[in-house]
Amino acid sequence: xxxxxxxxxxxxxxxxxxxxxxxxxxxxxxxxxxxxxxxxxxxxxxxxxxxxxxxxxxxxxxxxxxxxxxxxxxxxxxxxxxxxxxxxxxxxxxxxxxxxxxxxxxxxxxxxxxxxxxxxxxxxxxxxxxxxxxxxxxxxxxxxxxxxxxxxxxxxxxxxxxxxxxxxxxxxxxxxxxxxxxxxxxxxxxxxx
Numbered sequence: 001x002x003x004x005x006x007x008x009x010x011x012x013x014x015x016x017x018x019x020x021x022x023x024x025x026x027x028x029x030x031x032x033x034x035x036x037x038x039x040x041x042x043x044x045x046x047x048x049x050x051x052x053x054x055x056x057x058x059x060x061x062x063x064x065x066x067x068x069x070x071x072x073x074x075x076x077x078x079x080x081x082x083x084x085x086x087x088x089x090x091x092x093x094x095x096x097x098x099x100x101x102x103x104x105x106x107x108x109x110x111x112x113x114x115x116x117x118x119x120x121x122x123x124x125x126x127x128x129x130x131x132x133x134x135x136x137x138x139x140x141x142x143x144x145x146x147x148x149x150x151x152x153x154x155x156x157x158x159x160x161x162x163x164x165x166x167x168x169x170x171x172x173x174x175x176x177x178x179x180x181x182x183x184x185x186x187x188x189x190x191x192x193x
Contacts, residue, residue: 021166028154029086032175035143035150036085042143043078043100046136050075050107053129057114067106067113074099074106090176097178100140107133144178151175 054068078099083092111130155174158167166172 021163042140071106
């Protein structure tokens with residue numbers, strides 16, 4: 001009789017540990033999904049601002065059409081990238097990041113080109129859009145940092161014992177992090193010539 005009680009107690013203890021680990025992993029994965037939605041929302045805000053910025057700039061006579069085309073094409077490509085955060089892979093995140101970096105690069109070239117048009121720079125609508133874009137870029141950075149924090153917590157849970165066993169049993173896999181774009185470690189060169 002004591003033997004059966006010991007077996008039942010051990011089985012209950014293992015079951016409780018497994019349940020607790022599973023629930024902790026589900027909670028951490030759900031947090032990643034929610035934080036990822038905030039990342040997408042921040043990028044969507046930027047994508048929504050771009051047509052307004054482009055239309056404001058188009059109003060300027062003799063503006064470089066190729067610069068505007070590059071911004072529009074980069075935005076279109078970036079908004080077509082759909083990611084399921086529950087199956088997020090390193091390659092998917094890298095492609096998403098690359099598309100978003102192209103948008104940022106095209107916007108940077110647009111803003112540099114605008115420097116040659118003092119009447120456009122002074123336009124109140126353009127100044128407002130530029131300020132909104134700067135604020136949005138800050139939001140994107142904050143959202144990406146929060147995603148990396150949530151991924152860190154989740155990845156730690158996936159690797160810790162006994163949750164690691166639960167993760168292997170139920171298919172929980174580590175999530176990738178946002179990484180800096182290539183060359184981001186180098187300070188930009190500012191040249192006013």
